[in-house]
Amino acid sequence: MNRADHPQAAAAVAVETLGLRKTYAGVRGRTIAVDGLDLLVPARGVHALLGPAKAGKSTVLRLLLGLARADAGAARLLGVAMPDVGRELAGRVGALVGDPGFLDRLTGRRNLLMHPAATGREQVDLALRQTGLADAAADAVGSYSLGDRRRLALAAALLSGPDLLIVDDPTRGLDPTGAREVRTLLRRIAGRGTTVLMTTDELVEAQQLADTVTVLAGGRVVGDGPAADVIGDLATAVRLRVDDGDRAVAELKAAGFHVRRDGDAVVVDGVAEPAGVTRALARKKLYVTEMSTRRESLESLVRRLAPEPEPTPAAPSRAERRAARQEARRRAARPSWRQRRREAFEARVAEKQAAYAARVAARERAAAEKEATRDGRRKPAQGGPGKRDGTPEPSPGSRSNDDTEETA
Numbered sequence: 295m296n297r298a299d300h301p302q303a304a305a306a307v308a309v310e311t312l313g314l315r316k317t318y319a320g321v322r323g324r325t326i327a328v329d330g331l332d333l334l335v336p337a338r339g340v341h342a343l344l345g346p347a348k349a350g351k352s353t354v355l356r357l358l359l360g361l362a363r364a365d366a367g368a369a370r371l372l373g374v375a376m377p378d379v380g381r382e383l384a385g386r387v388g389a390l391v392g393d394p395g396f397l398d399r400l401t402g403r404r405n406l407l408m409h410p411a412a413t414g415r416e417q418v419d420l421a422l423r424q425t426g427l428a429d430a431a432a433d434a435v436g437s438y439s440l441g442d443r444r445r446l447a448l449a450a451a452l453l454s455g456p457d458l459l460i461v462d463d464p465t466r467g468l469d470p471t472g473a474r475e476v477r478t479l480l481r482r483i484a485g486r487g488t489t490v491l492m493t494t495d496e497l498v499e500a501q502q503l504a505d506t507v508t509v510l511a512g513g514r515v516v517g518d519g520p521a522a523d524v525i526g527d528l529a530t531a532v533r534l535r536v537d538d539g540d541r542a543v544a545e546l547k548a549a550g551f552h553v554r555r556d557g558d559a560v561v562v563d564g565v566a567e568p569a570g571v572t573r574a575l576a577r578k579k580l581y582v583t584e585m586s587t588r589r590e591s592l593e594s595l596v597r598r599l600a601p602e603p604e605p606t607p608a609a610p611s612r613a614e615r616r617a618a619r620q621e622a623r624r625r626a627a628r629p630s631w632r633q634r635r636r637e638a639f640e641a642r643v644a645e646k647q648a649a650y651a652a653r654v655a656a657r658e659r660a661a662a663e664k665e666a667t668r669d670g671r672r673k674p675a676q677g678g679p680g681k682r683d684g685t686p687e688p689s690p691g692s693r694s695n696d697d698t699e700e701t702a
């Protein structure tokens with residue numbers, strides 16, 4: 295979406311990035327984790343960075359928090375440009391990225407009191423109340439459920455009363471109850487005026503929790519805007535069997551559906567009304583023999599937003615470069631296709647010429663033998679068949695030119 299077209303572009307912006315890029319070097323070459331990212335997070339509300347595994351979500355958060363250095367691009371958090379974020383925004387940005395490193399044998403309250411952002415018991419107790427942990431404040435963290443630990447981590451991130459809270463995958467690993475509690479908490483935090491920027495790979499979570507979303511795939515933005523517009527009402531994917539699948543795909547495409555083949559089946563993604571698909575087919579005299587529907591997955595959403603996402607090109611590793619050089623040398627040493635064809639052709643010509651020469655020699659031999667036989671017969675009879683001048687009659691097969699001669 296164009297910045298100017300963004301519904302909240304006119305309002306304050308909490309986070310914005312332009313052309314942000316990050317690559318990681320590994321044993322198998324370089325991985326492009328974030329590839330020219332333009333991100334716009336409106337101030338206030340919950341913004342979800344939504345994408346499948348390895349889409350680059352966590353890397354974006356790490357870049358924004360200064361935990362990793364970008365190769366290129368620019369970013370501003372709460373109006374402050376990236377290199378100065380740490381110095382100028384101390385206390386205004388809270389984060390929950392990675393393991394908060396609580397000590398199990400200490401109470402929740404004691405862990406928070408030891409946090410660098412803690413200023414005193416009053417502030418700590420406020421954070422515990424805000425996260426619904428007041429009753430568990432005196433319990434050892436070792437006895438906390440995973441959901442309670444996550445809420446304690448959020449309490450730590452809230453200690454400084456931040457304007458922006460950055461949270462990486464807040465419900466990962468939680469049971470449905472724990473996940474629901476954390477989602478409710480995040481909505482409550484946003485309701486109090488803190489902008490929440492979070493990552494998730496769950497479509498339903500983004501739909502339930504986020505006001506705005508950015509969908510990432512392969513380190514790139516494939517869609518962004520209000521959650522209701524980008525995700526919609528969790529459209530349905532329809533799977534069909536039709537007698538003429540290829541024609542069905544063509545007709546549905548022409549009718550504006552997002553359609554693809556999956557083996558014998560035809561799959562239509564992002565369908566608001568499944569009956570619309572069967573109607574469109576029936577109009578073209580194509581009849582459905584089998585049909586099933588399921589809620590749209592994140593993968594099909596990404597496919598719908600970016601029908602043919604370009605694969606992230608990874609730079610070749612040293613081993614791959616060496617193999618490519620060896621292959622080039624091997625090709626250079628081997629005769630070219632053209633050269634091999636010419637050699638084969640010349641071999642065929644030489645073969646045919648040799649066969650022709652052998653046939654001519656055989657005919658000449660045969661003619662000479664015939665001549666010798668005729669001479670032998672004439673001698674005793676002194677006048678057999680033949681011309682009067684003694685020239686022998688040409689035999690039927692003794693032409694000097696062979697009209698069956700093959701040309702190369």
Ligand SMILES: Nc1ncnc2c1ncn2[C@@H]1O[C@H](COP(=O)(O)OP(=O)(O)OP(=O)(O)O)[C@@H](O)[C@H]1O
Nearest residue numbers: 318320325327346347348349350351352353354495
């Ligand atoms: N420190 C690192 N060193 C090398 N590669 C990395 C590093 N961190 C991330 N990557 C690679 O960068 C790509 C993006 O990873 P990232 O963790 O940002 O994705 P993600 O969308 O958060 O995925 P997930 O939901 O699985 O956590 C992946 O291919 C990952 O393997």
